[in-house]
Amino acid sequence: MRRTRRQNVTYAALLAGAFLLALALSLWFGQTIDNNAYDRMLRAHPPHWTPESAILAIDERTYTAFHTNLRSAITDGLARIAAAKPKAVIVDVILAAQVPEVDDALERAFSKTPNLVLASLLLDGRNWEWPLERFRRHAVAVGHVHAEPDDQDQVTRSISLEKTTDRVRSWALSLEGLRVSRGVQIVPQEPAGDIQVGGTTIPARSRILRISFAAQPPIPRVSIQALKDHPESSSVFTGKTVFVGDTSLNSVDRKMTPLGDLPGVEIHAQAFETLAHASFLVDAPRWMDVVFAALLVIAAGFAFAYVPGWQANVIAAVILLTGSIMPYVFFTHNLVFSFITPFSAAWLSVVIAAAYEHLVVRRALRRAEAERVRYQQSLHFVTHEMRTPLTAIQGSSELITRYANMPEEKRKQMALLINSESKRLARMIEMFLNVERLSAGQMELKKESFEVGDLMTTCVDRVRPLAERKNIRIHMDPPQHECLAGDRELMEYAFYNLLTNAVKYSPQQTEVTAGATRQNGHIRISVQDQGIGMDQKEVRKIFQKFYRTKKAEESGEVGTGIGLSIVEQIVTQHGGTIEVKSRPGEGSCFTLVLPAPSGG
16 A cells, blocks of 8 residues: 555654654663573573583582681692592682691692692782782783673673783683693783683673683583592593682672673683683674664565565564564574663564554555445435426426427526536536545646625525515625635525525525624624524534434425535535524524735
């Protein structure tokens, strides 16, 4: 169905509003919803790899066995895994304070541990907490242990690969573990670009790495106490990058992750596996989210604007499905898209486009129904208004045909009557069509000036024979040289209709008064009768098509109730109004109030 230009503009504006609303929703609720969607997608599509790391755990049994002496436990554990020859050992414990009674033994254990990486902590964004120098001199690297949770829901999904102060830069513990285990260098692209580690390029804009958490297969975990009970279990650490840390349930280093509550040491091990297997989840630029959402909105708009019927609904379903599942499809290709932006854009645009299409179609159906009703009304009008001239033409033609010896004078009179009534019929048809076109907004009024008195005289002369048959007097008080601007034929019909109604519904031997005055820049043309009158309830309905008053029905007068509705249309098109004063048994007064020409 073709739309008007205004409808197209409205349609485009609504779709643009849907798009902007989708963007607003992504700003207001986007991060929370996107985080939840991200966690679900990560659990539904985890990475698959063979772990290159293992965890030497300090669990509750280990704490009990070593009387909560963390450093003694680490010393024992390092000695037990030495024979397994791990690639590297990363200690996720801050060893900044001195504990004299155990530090000597721990330092000796560190001196015997190849590829040792120790942990550091940036306390307040400015001050570093480093391991003791006696420990640090045995380490090949020191990495920071920051894994900050998300501000919205306190879930840890990523780590900062780099922490810096004015003069110091520290790489993440997992990144240093990768460098040491691979024996390569960390080459950053400045400023804050990707990072090159050996042959691996880490896409880490702003130095943030999303961790590809994997529950299966799990990273091997053996506690120090279990290693003490079963020395053969040290084989788990052979050729692995070993992370040493606190895994107890009451550890302050535990954090919530997409896989649930995990100890900090396992978070760092998961980050190491992400780096080691190059399983990088890259955030799509914001402009890609916006463009993808815009394409969905445009597709919905075109579907409902140009595709008919059920086919548009099928396309809409595809659009909704695309907006819902494409973020997951992108995720399977390691690209993290916003979920809420395309999802809300797809649903809002489809709902709005479908609703508007439904509205337009319903409006078109109502318009078609109105046209059908008006067509039926037109037939009623033709039947009612054209009966008189057709009867005259038919009767005159029958008389001429039946009486061959009719006097020439009479025959000529009949011919003139047929000609006159034919012209009258043609004028009525043209007038009616003009009224219909005006109602439909398909034509403009004629702009001509005519005298009110001349119009009134013409109409009174035409209606006088009807009045004389009922002995009704017509008194006319025409104005002096008052003019109106508009369509004379239509105005003549309006005034003539009021006069014929006044005569038709008035008792015999009464009077009908017609007059016109100028008042407050308006010409007031009135018709007053002494007829049956109406109550106020009927007055409010008389301009409805096909409405006939009860008294009119009781009087036996034939009519369809169309005339006054057409009069109202004519007057309205001329910028005027109709005033009606009537009381039952006291007659009625109809007044056409029309704007007088300026300067008149």
